[in-house]
Amino acid sequence: MSRMTPFSSPLLLGFDSVEKTLERIGKAGDGYPPYNIERIRRSGQGPDLIRITLAVAGFRPEDLEVVTEESQLIIRGRQSDDTEREFLYRGIAARQFQKCFLLADGMRIDGAQLKNGLLFIDLAKPEPERVVRKIEIAVVD
Structure with a gap:
């Protein structure tokens, strides 16, 4: 028995990557670090x-990496354990993370x-140009 997916309609052509993307999003679930996403209106x-605002208290700029790979924004954080410090109690762990958008x-x-x-990571999306192209129909004998 074959599996029916939302993008298996014959009218949706070339959406295979969207289906894979949705599966990948469904698997992401770690809530660390907490983040906000907001729209910043720029009049004129x-x-x-x-x-995108991530709460990364305790991380220095050299502990953080912000990269884009294909159509993903990837934010990584790595803190190194300071072996010179002796903790009597450790409630703040040196935790690493990777967050993908x-x-x-x-x-x-x-x-x-x-x-x-x-x-803070600011993203912009320029307005796309509207492209209308007429396709000529060839007559074949």
Whole structure:
């Protein structure tokens, strides 16, 4: 018995990658570090921004990495254990993380900054050009 998927309709052509992306999103579940996603309205200064804010208290800029791979924004954090310190109690662990966000076509990263334990990443999506193209029909005898 074959499995029916939402994108198995013969009218949806070329959406195989979307189905794989949705499966990948469904598997992501770690809530660390906490984050916000907000729209920043820029009146008359270009398209609105989307800002991702991650709570990364205790991480230094050199502990963080922000990269794009294909259509993904990947944020990694690695803290090294300080072996010179002797903890009597350790409630704040040196934890590493990786957080991935899927980007729509045309999205670009405007910048990233670390301030007061928060990592801000600004993204912009320029308005796409509307392309209309007429396809000529060839007559075959």
